[in-house]
Amino acid sequence: GVILIATGTFMMIEKKDTVHQENKGRGWLFYALGSAVFASLTAILGKVGISGVESNLGTAIRTAVVLIMAWVMVFAAKKQGEIHNVPKNELVFICLSGLATGASWLCYYKALHDGLASVVVPIDKLSILVTIAFSYIVFHERLSRKAAAGLVLIVAGTLVMLI
Numbered sequence: 001g002v003i004l005i006a007t008g009t010f011m012m013i014e015k016k017d018t019v020h021q022e023n024k025g026r027g028w029l030f031y032a033l034g035s036a037v038f039a040s041l042t043a044i045l046g047k048v049g050i051s052g053v054e055s056n057l058g059t060a061i062r063t064a065v066v067l068i069m070a071w072v073m074v075f076a077a078k079k080q081g082e083i084h085n086v087p088k089n090e091l092v093f094i095c096l097s098g099l100a101t102g103a104s105w106l107c108y109y110k111a112l113h114d115g116l117a118s119v120v121v122p123i124d125k126l127s128i129l130v131t132i133a134f135s136y137i138v139f140h141e142r143l144s145r146k147a148a149a150g151l152v153l154i155v156a157g158t159l160v161m162l163i
Contacts, residue, residue, distance in 0.1 A: 043117050046058070053113075055113040108124055122158045125158065
């Protein structure tokens with residue numbers, strides 16, 4: 001996470017303490033793998049569903065379903081009362097993330113509508129490069145040599161798939 005500090009027109013992004021995150025163990029791995037499985041289903045089901053639908057309309061329908069599902073989860077966990085506890089600076093970044101997600105989904109569904117899923121999805125996954133660059137700039141996270149080699153292989157593999 002990050003903290004937004006705004007004074008006048010000056011805005012700074014600062015890394016939050018990550019000790020709490022590091023103490024959570026590897027439970028996140030289950031969710032990361034689930035994300036990969038559901039992302040692949042998103043592509044395949046989306047490609048089937050978007051074939052006869054205008055891409056922006058398809059994105060809007062998909063977004064409505066995601067919105068409903070997210071709020072059902074909030075209410076099921078009885079966390080709806082915590083909305084007032086979300087710090088305003090973090091709310092700004094959550095909202096910006098939502099705008100980025102919306103833009104990503106609009107582009108993704110247009111590409112999926114017009115292109116091959118087997119080509120669109122690998123290109124979409126090149127977002128890993130941007131994520132790693134931002135992680136380095138914003139959080140000062142560094143890749144190990146092994147991770148950097150893996151990144152090179154991912155990019156090379158994606159490029160080979162596209163040629």
